[in-house]
Amino acid sequence: MREKRYRSRLRIVADILAVLVEEGGSAGPTRILYGANLSHDRLVRYLREMEEKELIERRNDDGRTVYGITEKGKRLLDEVRKIEELLRAFGLEI
């Protein structure tokens, strides 16, 4: 039987930030939902939390909501990539 693996909170936050970077710094909720592979409820919860922690910022772009990555978010993503690199060197994962 295949082992079911759960992503950690840090992994999910990093995935959301990575989607924003891939999309040029900002993206709409639908794009983030597909890119980070999350359910709608979890996405809303994570986006709210990340906004409170100033990792992302909400903007209004021609009447639609988009989320942009902040400098703090970029720094966190850099650190997460280093963490992943260290763990990957030992064959471990976040």
Place this chain on the structure above:
Amino acid sequence: MSAWFLVLSSAAEVIEGAVAFSIYHQAFKFYRLSGERKLLSLSTAFLVLGLGLLAHGAILAVLLFLLRSFPKMAFLLSRISSWALFACEVLAYGSLASSYFRTGSGEEAGLTLIVLSMAGAGRPMRPELLVKLVRYHPALELVVLALLSYLTYKTMSNFLSNRDMNPFLVGFAFLFLTVAHVCFFLSYFVASLYTTAHVLQLLAFICMSLMIVRVASA
């Protein structure tokens, strides 16, 4: 003979301990940021290993001065530090191995007498005897060797599936460490292998430090 032997052992272990501390520092910094338990295991393992190596290295330097004047005290210190090093290595490598699981005597008395009599007579000690003085028992070496073999298997498998530079450095670091401990084990019988063991152990820690520099500057 005993002077350069102790200087070599002491210097190598202090350098290795410092590298282990730098890995602990980086891993703990990442743990505080992420709260990831695997990073806590990794940092704890290298903290314990660093402490063991530094303490053993420092005591070997002290032995250099104690051996002639206070041989009894030198022997006692050597035994305590060897046991402490063994405990630290088993804890450290055991803690690392557990990270993978989660994802998945009479002789001593005899030795004391020989050391005391030879030191008292002012004669240079046989290399095999010095190895027995500064290292723990070969049976214990086998415990460390078993843990290191497992870690080498896991990290080399990781390198073979990744083919990346950092897994390569970690895989080879554990391979060097395993071969180094085979040499430590054999040096009980062929003392000349003791130097080879330390060179290999140093190489392993150089690989680790290169990896940590690459991660920190990524």
